[in-house]
Amino acid sequence: MKRTIRPLPAVFAALLFTVGLGATHAVPAQAAPPPEPPSASAGLLDAMRRDLGLTAEQAEERLRAEKAAAGVEEDARRAAGPDYGGSWFDPAAGRLVVALTDRSEEAEVRALGAGTRLVRHSAAALDRAKSRLDELAAPAGVAGWHVDPRANSVVVTVVRSERSAPAVRAFVERARATAPVTVTETAQAPRTYAAGTVGGDPYYTGNVRCSIGFSVHGGFVTAGHCGRAGAAVRGWDGSAMGTFQGSSFPGDDYAYVSIHSGWWTVPVVLGWGTVPDRLVRGSAVAPVGSSICRSGSTTRWRCGTVLAMNETVNYSQGAVHQMTKTSVCAEGGDSGGAFISGDQAQGVTSGGWGNCSSGGETWFQPVNEILGRYGLTLHTA
Template sequence: MRRTVVTRTGLSALLLLGTWAAVGLAPAAAASPTPAPAPGVSAGLLSAMREDLGLTESQAKARLAAEKTATAVEGKARRAAGSSYGGSWFDAADGTLAVAVTDEQKADAVRATGATVRIVKHSARQLDAAKSRIDALDAPDGVSSWHVDPKANQVVVNVVAGQKSDNDVRDFVARARQTGPVTVKETAEAPRTFAAGTVGGDPYYTGNVRCSIGFSVYGGFVTAGHCGQAGASVSGWDGSYIGNFQGSSFPGDDYAWVNVGSGWWTVPVVLGWGAVPDQLVRGSAVAPIGASICRSGSTSHWHCGNVLATNETVNYSQGAVYQMTKTSVCAEPGDSGGSFLSGDQAQGVTSGGWGNCSSGGETWHQPINEILGRYGLTLHTA
């Protein structure tokens, strides 16, 4: 508990004073002969990747470098593939970006960008069209989500294992299969959002709901839409007034932004909660499927995993949310709105998921660039 209070006091100092130079953003000098981390990679981040992803330090460093290269290659590979583009993902086994194409004549041009090639039957345009047709269907509670899986070259529909025999679920799956190439998988639980009732000493509150700050933008911060409606008042971990929700959308989307005033300032920092040093945010380049990703939240703090899917439609009990990114990172109530990072690049704000950080689970985030574009915001970067 004492460490939590100290960490949150640090956050208050960050927001109130608008400075991050003295809060330990770089790891302290090591007293042991442990190899120094790569430039821009903290020892704490490497430690989290060892714990959550089972990587050695050298493997974690190599993976981060390969993921950065893959992210840079993706746009060029997509352009080279043209209309035959079938999607892409990070292949952790060989450390490259894998790109699916339907036309073998495009393969050499794609390889020239540094990507590897997989020949597939369906283009991304065809798969996206099938998913859009599924988006138009009325999904029952037993259907948890659906997304395009470029590696499988299919649209994957996820159903809750205990409800797969439900008549409404079976009917939805049958109609989904009529839209195009569809495969069905089972998930352990239905998705839920990660807001929570009021608990003292956490980042921010609106009404009796506790959520987590996502990323600083100039003039405020972004977070999850289900945490509060436009106009709702927001207070900080210490109960002091921060500002109000200036925009909020849920369901359909799950994003919002809050203005910052009354002495609160913004900084390009994400809390490491003592598990890792506080992290600087340097941009918002999108990590590919298969890349490592970490999350910071006010309940379960810092955890890492992998990107599992993009542009997934999630069927919450309150309604469907579109264009979400699914990860293998765990989360718990109160983590809603919190930060998803890949390296030093902002990825999105925590929406919901299933499971917890004791038994594991999956979590979705709303991509940050969509939020910035929707409200005309600028990410505060270092």
């Protein structure tokens, strides 16, 4: 291995969620209950305070509520059946909200601890409508489109300065003829976050610097636009590290890099001193509205919220499908880096707009899709 790995106790000290030990004997009536352990490290709470404007107490409460919401989402989806209209985490209410096209399943869904909202279109119908939009060629002034369960429509995002361009207006008109559409604006067009060779804790291919996503058995996953299959990869110190075994971009934005002997994988996402390094426990999907953090070799540890899923992002190189949109900022060189919610891997950084000084939005390619595409197994603790 070409870099120093911190001692094992320090790694395991990076656990996001603490585990309470259940008592196996009666507690005397006069004994005060032990204080509730913190749900997250001080560093993570500091990052959430900085990026989400929360107090430490609010951040802890939100993390607990988000974990509970993620735990009931699949059961709520099954309970709703064909009337399922999508779901999202509501920070104000601290619970999952499930959209329904019929009230007949409302009581069953609410019994799971979720809120409900009556809507017109099912999630399946909206997904089919978005798929029809995916078949259209989009001009550069269209940033992307996704299904928004909260709006119960397909949201088409256009670049503000291009909103009146004939090609953009024509695309929006065709979209509205195809699906229930809501149009929103963004300040800038999305771009990928690869960068030229600079210092940091990256990997390199050619003269491009990108960031490692998640360890898998045999290597790691990252962004496809960082390198093509067969390309050699150098580690942070410039020494030979591995080879791109598979890569897809555009259409998708993911890749698999196998590593050489002398390097090994660990189930850890770097916290860059802002938070303790995060252990990866799995890849359960965080709902829309959940808090999420990103680790990258340029802007390091940044947090925000999940804004949308299954969005088609229209880069200048071509459209990329099934992306997740977040309010997390990023900059050049962050491409490929890890998005994580709690201790659950979410995806690898693709691109976005803006920066970490003025703000912006960033998309990631979901990690479970990458694992399935290449038959990989996530390295977990």
